[in-house]
Amino acid sequence: MFNTRVKIKALLGNEASGYPATVMGWVRTFRNSQFIALNDGSTNSNLQVVVALGLLDEATLRRITTGACIKAMGEVVPSLGKGQRVELKATSIEILGDSDAEKFPIQPKKHSLEFLRENAHLRFRTNTFGAIFRVRHALAFAIHQFFNEKGFVYMHTPVITASDAEGAGEMFRVTTLDMHQPPRHEDGSVNFAEDFFGRSTNLTVSGQLEGELGAMAFSDIYTFGPTFRAENSNTTRHLAEFWMVEPEMAFYDLEDNMNLAESFIRYVIQYAVTHNREDLEFLAQRLEEEEKQKPQAERGDMGLMEKLDFVLSNDFERITYTEAIDILLQSPAYKKKKFQYEVKWGVDMQSEHERYLVEKHFKKPVIVTNYPKDIKSFYMRLNDDGKTVAAMDILAPGIGEIVGGSQREERYDKLVARMEQLHIPASELWWYLDTRRYGACPHAGFGLGFERLVLFVTGMTNIRDVIPFPRFPKSAEF
Ligand code: 4AD
Numbered sequence: 001m002f003n004t005r006v007k008i009k010a011l012l013g014n015e016a017s018g019y020p021a022t023v024m025g026w027v028r029t030f031r032n033s034q035f036i037a038l039n040d041g042s043t044n045s046n047l048q049v050v051v052a053l054g055l056l057d058e059a060t061l062r063r064i065t066t067g068a069c070i071k072a073m074g075e076v077v078p079s080l081g082k083g084q085r086v087e088l089k090a091t092s093i094e095i096l097g098d099s100d101a102e103k104f105p106i107q108p109k110k111h112s113l114e115f116l117r118e119n120a121h122l123r124f125r126t127n128t129f130g131a132i133f134r135v136r137h138a139l140a141f142a143i144h145q146f147f148n149e150k151g152f153v154y155m156h157t158p159v160i161t162a163s164d165a166e167g168a169g170e171m172f173r174v175t176t177l178d179m180h181q182p183p184r185h186e187d188g189s190v191n192f193a194e195d196f197f198g199r200s201t202n203l204t205v206s207g208q209l210e211g212e213l214g215a216m217a218f219s220d221i222y223t224f225g226p227t228f229r230a231e232n233s234n235t236t237r238h239l240a241e242f243w244m245v246e247p248e249m250a251f252y253d254l255e256d257n258m259n260l261a262e263s264f265i266r267y268v269i270q271y272a273v274t275h276n277r278e279d280l281e282f283l284a285q286r287l288e289e290e291e292k293q294k295p296q297a298e299r300g301d302m303g304l305m306e307k308l309d310f311v312l313s314n315d316f317e318r319i320t321y322t323e324a325i326d327i328l329l330q331s332p333a334y335k336k337k338k339f340q341y342e343v344k345w346g347v348d349m350q351s352e353h354e355r356y357l358v359e360k361h362f363k364k365p366v367i368v369t370n371y372p373k374d375i376k377s378f379y380m381r382l383n384d385d386g387k388t389v390a391a392m393d394i395l396a397p398g399i400g401e402i403v404g405g406s407q408r409e410e411r412y413d414k415l416v417a418r419m420e421q422l423h424i425p426a427s428e429l430w431w432y433l434d435t436r437r438y439g440a441c442p443h444a445g446f447g448l449g450f451e452r453l454v455l456f457v458t459g460m461t462n463i464r465d466v467i468p469f470p471r472f473p474k475s476a477e478f
């Protein structure tokens with residue numbers, strides 16, 4: 001048996017000392033041929049492994065370099081060093097994997113986030129990315145726990161589909177046809193009947209439509225998986241491949257939906273604050289240092305921990321789209337022509353407008369409801385005014401839209417009419433329409449962009465830093 005080690009988190013978390021232990025991990029630094037800072041990813045804290053003079057020969061000492069992987073056996077003893085209760089007094093050290101100190105890109109110094117993005121395969125071995133991805137894990141786990149406690153069924157919706165769930169045409173095609181010589185119809189168009197699935201297929205943009213089928217049987221379901229968008233958005237908020245959480249609930253109206261979304265967001269943040277305090281405090285410190293580099297006017301008025309506590313203890317603001325537009329039109333920013341994009345009833349709010357509402361006006365997360373139907377998807381329930389739909393977007397400080405959801409149009413005739421207006425072929429979505437034929441009921445759901453949540457909780461500012469291997473235009477490395 002090889003795995004006889006104790007994880008560093010467990011070792012450091014234990015009050016005891018005076019017992020033998022084996023640890024394994026990667027060397028962060030090696031000082032004075034005596035003190036190894038060892039990290040195994042279980043915690044941000046390194047374990048100090050003390051190598052007594054004379055324990056190792058010169059050749060072995062030279063192999064203890066930043067990045068090398070080692071196994072250390074010894075005794076856990078009280079530490080004289082600052083910031084740690086215990087350390088390991090080594091009795092033997094084995095090099096499991098050498099690391100050429102000259103070439104290893106992750107040196108024990110501050111690297112830029114850009115540099116680390118180019119070395120995304122190794123960036124997990126830094127304090128910042130160690131903390132980010134442990135928090136990401138905790139949030140993913142908390143999501144399952146939240147829905148499981150509420151009796152939701154976790155439903156796996158397909159990654160390859162033949163439909164466009166958002167009707168926005170931003171899909172990646174999936175095909176096995178020969179790109180150079182695809183089979184063609186007489187009119188020259190590609191004959192997808194000869195493709196792998198016998199039709200044209202793409203990567204899913206959302207699991208919602210299949211999720212609705214589940215909700216019409218289990219009452220409450222959620223999906224949590226990768227979704228894909230071929231939108232050419234080169235921003236710090238967009239990915240071509242991102243993870244989305246999509247709950248879908250029978251017997252819910254828009255208000256029920258908002259209430260669930262709010263308690264869901266609080267629950268997962270609370271989970272991370274409780275279980276990942278050390279990581280979050282590290283990230284808070286990082287953010288504070290980053291903020292200091294900025295001019296006073298651009299600095300946030302809350303630290304990361306304060307911001308999370310604030311969200312935990314304050315209700316989100318709820319306003320209609322119409323009210324939001326009024327606030328923008330009344331705003332000093334509008335009057336001083338500070339907005340780049342047009343503000344008037346009917347336009348899709350741009351990020352500058354969302355940020356104004358959240359960061360300047362309300363200074364807290366805001367749920368905007370009842371958007372004009374023409375800027376929202378076909379499946380949203382038409383309100384009695386005939387102009388707006390029962391939609392809700394949650395906007396978060398520093399992020400913008402974090403959740404998009406709605407009550408669904410459960411009335412068959414209204415849904416079909418809307419699809420016709422938008423030229424969405426009913427023949428493709430016959431199975432979706434069947435839910436409206438057989439036992440339809442009021443229902444609602446939402447989608448939370450998981451990376452945007454991770455951004456919010458970690459205080460990071462670029463979405464490419466909160467997913468292990470980001471996919472965006474012109475980039476699919478690793
Ligand atoms: O608002 P969206 O497009 O809504 C849907 O897909 C619905 N089917 C959800 C539902 O009701 N079940 O996307 C939902 C969320 C957005 O609010 C945003 O947080 C995130 O997904 N999102 C992205 N995240 C990263 N990169 C992108 N390109 C994203 N597009 C949307």
Ligand code: MG
Nearest residue numbers: 393401403404
């Ligand atoms: Mg949206």
